[in-house]
Amino acid sequence: MEQRITCINCPVGCRMTVTLNEAGEVLKVEGNTCPRGAKYARQECTLPLRMITAVIPVENAATPLSVKTASPVPKKMISQVMEALKQVQVSAPVSLGQVILPDVCGTGVDMIATRPLA
């Protein structure tokens, strides 16, 4: 099986072709011009990861609170994480880095505040 991946590491944007076996293991990466590309392509074909950032309403403040996953989570979890965020109730004050939702959707990653809110 072959998968096509555009590299995101730099503006060159190499178009890479990744060959996988039936078990989903990477056999080879072609089209990259540097090792960073190959590493990204392997990750992207096996377990693509994304940072998720969002805003959630705050009960006692006019401005919403911006939050992020403390580290990247599997891409397939994005919609579940957004859904879980809808259930979160938060009220000011909030400090920068405060955990808003621990271990979001069983990813082992916390959702944290990216700004202080007095």
Place this chain on the structure above:
Amino acid sequence: MNRERVDILIIGAGPAGLAAAIAAREDGISSLLVLEREAQPGGILRQCIHNGFGLHRFQEELTGPEYAQRDIDRARELDIPIECGVTVLSVSADRVVTCVSPTHGLRQIEAGAVILAMGCRERPRGALCTPGTRCAGIYSAGTAQRFVNLEGFMPGKRVVILGSGDIGLIMARRMTLQGAKVLACVEIMPYSSGLNRNIVQCLQDYDIPLYLSHTVTDIQGRERLERVIVSEVDARRRPIPGTEMAFDCDTLLLSVGLIPENELSESAGVQLSPTTSGAVVSDSFETSVPGVFACGNVLHVHDLVDHVSDESFQAGHAAAAFVRGEPRAERWFRVEDGEGIRGCVPQKIQLCPSASVTLMFRPADVFRNASVVISCSERELVRRKAMIFTPGEMASYSLKPECFQGLSETDPIVVRIEKGVD
């Protein structure tokens, strides 16, 4: 009218203004003041809640609010006064700043030096000459970003995005994640000016189609936007009849370029560059008006805030030197845009710079396997090859002080791109 005096007055408390203020304070300037129009410092970073800021400066990926907070915290540590909710109305050539606020009314502040750090604005619909009705539902991408991220409103449910700059791409993802349906991103050029990373993570991740060499050719709707018509364009960017596609949508977001906001600079008589739309500056970021400095997106539109901060630290140091009355350069090299280059900054360099000078510019087109060549008369100062140069990525090259030895200021320093052989 109240009349005050400060050594350095900084207009704007975004990343540029904050960095300039921090640098000036660290240089020992005790009398300085930052004026900010918004209710809080941080500038546009406050609404850029996505991550990817600070890789160069902090070696980590921060969100916009986190990046801003570091400078805000540092400014607080240094006890830098930041007055928010203050609108500057004009700056005079002798550095008298007129401003107004609900708490202090109209006042004038005399400044030993002024640092312009007002940032930039988005190109509006009117600048595009798009035909169609004047219905509601058409926003610049940054305005929509402000609604969603700072005010907690969704501007619409079915969205088309015109322009594939990074703000447009980021908003395609944001609107999708917050529950809207983004139907298409439409780009008139045959390439996107956004980062590959944003094309992958903001469009492809959500199966949002990107139509290159396409543009919006009609906007339809009575009260609210109902439909946009998208057409393919030819090599000269003229719509091709028969290629029309209709998208039923209630929202059109425009991400079609940024323009430095220089009304105040003009009031001071600062000379502007027609290519950058920002001030013409020296290597110390001083404009054509003595004691008036410019940095950040008001000077030229950057891709990375890290570079804004870096440039603004330099401007802050230079303004501090000016206030202390340090000797100033009187003879200059001119810097000119050569082939394939647009908007090189700074436009002039003092004859014997004591530190390295960084030249920043944008390629005028996409060039593959090409070289940047910086030369003066017959002498090559820098030659650097790269696999790709694109207008979406600002290029910068540093010239060491010894580069300038033996050069004559009668010849300009020319930056150009030499095409490679494919």
